[in-house]
């Protein structure tokens with residue numbers, strides 16, 4: 001098992017050495033002994049601080065290929081007239097190219113995990129395995145958009161596969177209440193419960209979705225999830241912009257999690273999630289970027305800062321201190337997806353950012369977490385570690401030039 005010592009790293013207000021053994025943080029708070037340094041890779045971290053990385057709770061990775069393709073219109077028009085027709089042309093290889101671009105962008109902006117809802121999951125899994133990050137990869141179900149054969153193939157895939165690797169898990173992802181029939185949604189719930197999968201869906205994203213759901217089922221989308229038996233510790237809902245007080249109580253009492261995606265909601269005019277009310281209700285709330293065609297990047301730092309500011313403007317300045325905003329973009333998402341990571345703590349998986357304290361946006365260092373949340377950008381990130389391994393060193397990711405070139409060529413072909 002490999003060992004690594006992060007030497008002279010700034011952590012919680014002091015400079016110390018941190019030991020990573022294999023995939024985990026072995027010693028963080030305790031002093032290291034001579035034996036700890038034996039046969040370990042010693043990484044000089046003078047002038048660097050260690051911070052938890054980001055965990056992106058909701059995205060559609062390969063949609064990086066659609067970045068900037070269709071903008072400035074409401075959700076339904078955007079989906080039906082532009083996104084879905086473009087996506088119909090995507091081949092499995094294109095998905096791999098788009099996923100690699102997404103992972104490159106995420107690593108460079110400090111993200112080591114993403115929950116992905118998309119098509120041709122095998123290709124995204126390959127990209128995750130190659131590039132060293134973590135993911136919960138969705139087996140996406142949307143019977144209103146798919147042939148019955150494709151829907152059946154998704155359920156078969158869930159039966160035949162389990163944990164893809166120690167960094168990749170599968171999750172059942174019915175797209176939304178408006179693209180999945182009640183019968184198929186209930187089947188997804190049943191599979192997730194029986195096989196202990198995470199169940200992830202878009203929920204209460206727009207006022208139209210809530211209105212249509214009430215018309216069709218006589219209840220809100222969250223109440224419908226309750227009726228289907230979907231709510232619980234394995235349920236993670238994206239967006240949650242239009243939740244009623246009762247919806248929040250149902251989600252909080254069932255230990256369901258919400259992933260807010262404020263950039264995407266603002267850009268598609270879907271509304272602003274009532275984050276402070278969600279937090280007050282006791283819900284577990286994390287952050288995600290959504291896909292790159294509605295954001296238009298996968299930058300969790302930007303999403304974290306926006307989440308924090310939106311929460312304050314709708315409640316008070318004291319609401320959501322910087323440290324809590326950081327948790328929403330890191331450990332809360334890891335908890336929602338059952339990944340034992342998201343903080344620099346002994347025994348947790350060794351995922352970390354090493355940020356440059358000499359970066360102008362981290363100067364002066366009155367309060368590192370405050371600087372990180374409110375002031376910094378990605379230029380401060382020097383190295384990224386996932387599972388005890390470097391996935392970015394000195395701001396370089398292996399193969400990044402080829403990933404960019406391939407993505408540009410593929411996107412150009414698809415847009416023709």
Ligand SMILES: [Zn+2]
Nearest residue numbers: 202238290291
């Ligand atoms: Zn989405």
